[in-house]
Amino acid sequence: MDLPRSFVIREGDLRILNPFDAGKLATLGRALKLRPGTSVLDLCSGKGELLCTWARDHGVVGTGVDISTSFTAAARGRAAELGVADRVRFAHGDAATFVPPEPVGLAACVGATWIGGGVPGTIEILARSLRPGGMLLVGEPYWRLDPPDRETVEGCHAETKEQFRDLPGLVGLFRECGWDLVEMVLADQHSWDRYAAAHWLNLRRWLDANPDDELAGELRQELTEDPLRHVRYQREYLGWGVFALIRR
Numbered sequence: 599m600d601l602p603r604s605f606v607i608r609e610g611d612l613r614i615l616n617p618f619d620a621g622k623l624a625t626l627g628r629a630l631k632l633r634p635g636t637s638v639l640d641l642c643s644g645k646g647e648l649l650c651t652w653a654r655d656h657g658v659v660g661t662g663v664d665i666s667t668s669f670t671a672a673a674r675g676r677a678a679e680l681g682v683a684d685r686v687r688f689a690h691g692d693a694a695t696f697v698p699p700e701p702v703g704l705a706a707c708v709g710a711t712w713i714g715g716g717v718p719g720t721i722e723i724l725a726r727s728l729r730p731g732g733m734l735l736v737g738e739p740y741w742r743l744d745p746p747d748r749e750t751v752e753g754c755h756a757e758t759k760e761q762f763r764d765l766p767g768l769v770g771l772f773r774e775c776g777w778d779l780v781e782m783v784l785a786d787q788h789s790w791d792r793y794a795a796a797h798w799l800n801l802r803r804w805l806d807a808n809p810d811d812e813l814a815g816e817l818r819q820e821l822t823e824d825p826l827r828h829v830r831y832q833r834e835y836l837g838w839g840v841f842a843l844i845r846r
Contacts, residue, residue, distance in 0.1 A: 599665055599690075599691070599692065600665060600666060600667050600668075601665055601666040601668075601669070603813065604813055604816065604817060605666065606666065606668045606669075607800065607801065607804050607813070607817065608797050608800060608801060608817075608820075609645075609669075609797075609800070610796070610797075610799075610800030610803070610804075611800075612645070612793075612796055612800075613645050613647045613676065614644075614645075614647050614793075615644040615645060615669070615709070616644075616708060616709040616737060616785075616793065616838065617785040617789045617790045617792075617793040617794075617838045618708075618783075618785060618789060618793075618840070619788075619789045619792055620647075620651075622783055622785065622789060623647065623648060623651065624651070624655070625783050626735075626781075626783040626840055627651070627652045627655060627656055629781050629783060629842075630704070630733070630781060630842060632652060632656040632657075632658055632704075633656075633657075634656065634657030634658070635657060635658070635659060636656070636657075636658045636659070636660075636703045636704055637658070637659055637660055637700070637702040637703050637704070638652070638658050638659070638660030638661075638702060638703070638704045638705075638706065639660060639661055639662075639663075639696075639698055639702045639704070639705045639706065639724075639727050640660065640661070640662040640663070640706045640707075640708070641662075641663055641693035641694075641696065641705070641706065641707045641710070641713065641723070641724065642663070642664055642665075642693045642707055642708070642709070642710035642713060643662025643663060643664045643669075643670075643673060643688060643693075644662075644664060644666075644669050644673070645669050645672040645673050645676060646662050646669075646670075646672070646673025646674070646676050646677060646686070646688055647676065648662075648706065648708065649661075649662050649673070649677075649686045649688075650673070650676045650677050650680050650682055650686060651680070653677075653680070653682035653685045653686050654680045654681070654682050657685075658685070658686075658704070659685045659686065660685075660686055660687075660702065660704075661686070661687050661688070661689060661698055662686065662687075662688045662689070663688075663689050663690075663691050663692075663693045663696045664688070664689075664690065664691075664693065665690070665691070665692060665693065666690075667690055670688050670689070670690040673688040674688050693707070693710070693713050693723075694713040694714065694723060697726060697727055698727055701727060701728060701729035701732070702727055702728060702729060702732065703728075703729055703732045703733070704732060704733050704734075704735065705724040705725070705727050705728045705732065705733075705734050705735070706724070706734070706735035706736075706737075707720050707723070707724055707735070707736060707737065708735060708736070708737030708840055709737040709738070709838075710737075711736065711737075711738055717736060717738055717768070717771055717772075717775070718771070718775050720736060721734060721736065721772075721775050721777065721843070724736070725845070728845075731844070732844075733780070733842055733843065733844050734777065734842070734843040734844075735840055735841070735842055735843075736772075736840070736841050736843065737838070737839070737840045737841075738762075738768060738838070738839065738841065739754075739762050739836050739837065739838045740762055740763055740764055740765045740767070740768045740836075740837045740838070740839070741759075741762050741763065741764045741765075741835060741836065741837070742764075742765075742834070742835055742836060742837040743834060743835045744764070745759055745835050749831075750831050750835055753827050753830060753831030753832065753835075754831050754832050754835055754836045755832070762836070765837065765839075768841075769841075772841065772843055773846075776845060776846050777843035777844065777845055777846060778843065778844050778845075778846050779841055779842070779843060780842050780843065780844050781841075781842035782839050782840065782841045782842065783839060783840050784837060784838070784839035785837065785838040785839060787833045790828075790832065790833050790836075790838070791828075791833060794824070794825075794828045794832065794833075795825075795828075797824070798821055798824065798825055801817050801820060801821040802821060804817065805817060805818055805821065
């Protein structure tokens with residue numbers, strides 16, 4: 599059980615594996631008014647930057663779960679680097695089925711709602727690990743502008759227009775699921791650019807070093823096509839944010 603090797607190559611040395619930068623992640627941590635000792639479960643935790651920096655800055659404790667062996671190893675290294683390895687742990691496994699032994703105060707799935715087949719299913723997965731009165735964090739794309747055609751939808755890596763909602767629609771969906779939206783921090787075009795463009799440099803460096811690898815053709819095509827796709831479609835039409843929810 600692992601992610602395809604292309605994911606690891608694409609993310610390279612990035613610590614945050616979504617369109618947030620370190621400043622936005624820190625803003626989110628402050629906005630949530632996290633108390634020392636708050637227990638956190640981070641599903642699809644990537645390289646562990648959320649848990650590790652919030653353990654350092656706010657004194658939280660918790661567990662991250664990710665399907666990638668590489669990302670999990672990087673998360674453990676980051677915890678040691680920041681001196682928080684005694685407060686956070688990272689497990690390699692299926693985030694969709696993981697339930698901690700004790701309910702947590704904050705359960706997060708930031709940018710991977712595919713584990714529940716979308717937002718409602720992911721909320722259900724997170725809620726089963728949450729103590730009464732606890733908070734969920736959901737990271738999810740939304741349409742900044744209405745996509746005018748199929749080409750735009752596909753350029754934003756969506757299968758259908760209905761895969762994402764606009765921001766009012768997404769906020770309404772949280773309400774329909776029975777949760778109050780109590781905080782949010784949104785990506786912007788700059789943070790989208792930083793995330794997308796970092797992939798291009800990672801791909802180019804890897805291609806230069808591995809021209810005969812079996813993945814070289816696939817990743818060369820991605821590097822050729824993705825910059826134009828990003829500036830034409832993704833940065834204009836697709837938003838992204840992290841939303842804090844408390845059960846109504």
